[in-house]
Amino acid sequence: MRLVGLTGGIASGKSTVSGLFKSAGVPVVDADVVARPYADYGRTHLQNVVQKGTGGWKKIVKAFGNGILLENGEIDRAQLGQVVFTDPEKRKLLNRLLAPHISCGIFWEILKLWVKGCLVIVVDIPLLFETKMDRWTDPVVVVWVDPKTQIERLMSRDSCGQEQAQGRIDAQLALDWKKSEADIVIDNSGSLDDTKEQFQEVLKQVSGPLTWKERMMSRDGLLSIVVCTAAGVLLAQKNLL
Ligand SMILES: CC(C)(COP(=O)(O)OP(=O)(O)OC[C@H]1O[C@@H](n2cnc3c(N)ncnc32)[C@H](O)[C@@H]1O)[C@@H](O)C(=O)NCCC(=O)NCCS
């Protein structure tokens, strides 16, 4: 199995590119969705780590107080966002509290796809480098955008001011550094058609033949190893008798 890491900066276009992967039939695990309440998507099959009553939810309420909840008891994301994107210490606290739950949620989503026999899985993790999860993915695709376009798109999408947008950008490692660490870079500064054109090349690269190690890590690869080992043991036992 090949785990492709997809990352970038806030509003650099990760969801846009992950949408292209999905349209091309490549399964995508989205960390932002894992870290959201079910109600946002109405997709109850997804692992979620901050839904009311879960371990992640309890930790957030304990650390940030009941004032962080909506009337229905779910986390008020807009309010939590305001807090953590303006206070680095609170953001570190939130990250520390949620990191084990998010990695666990991502792991479960990957496991479900592995059981289905998927050979190439894209994991869209905004904080892939920050959380050091890039150790588990190869190749790493970084969706890059020039700084001016990034802030413009962020302000327009989230209807926020320049200061707020800059605060959110600064809450992550520099996008240029992520670009320098990438195996593959998609420059999403141009039109959607430009990005789609680059994507076709990237799709070819990530869906190329699997290495032996990747084959062995796939469901069928592991099953073959188990079956061959069992057959070998049985044959050896028969010969010994
Ligand atoms: C802070 C929260 C409440 C803001 O919610 P909101 O709906 O406004 O934003 P959303 O979840 O859609 O995230 C938008 C983008 O913000 C950035 N972002 C989210 N959390 C963080 C964080 N802790 N640090 C830096 N950037 C972040 C990511 O680029 C993400 O794609 C929410 O993002 C959250 O609970 N974050 C903590 C979980 C987390 O770390 N998510 C990232 C997965 S690796």
Ligand SMILES: Nc1ncnc2c1ncn2[C@@H]1O[C@H](COP(=O)(O)OP(=O)(O)OP(=O)(O)O)[C@@H](O)[C@H]1O
């Ligand atoms: N090539 C493009 N041309 C014009 N607009 C774009 C392009 N790519 C993305 N956008 C727009 O920019 C915004 C950010 O894109 P997107 O939501 O895909 O980014 P993201 O990296 O997933 O964001 P986040 O980090 O917040 O999850 C969206 O409003 C999207 O429609």
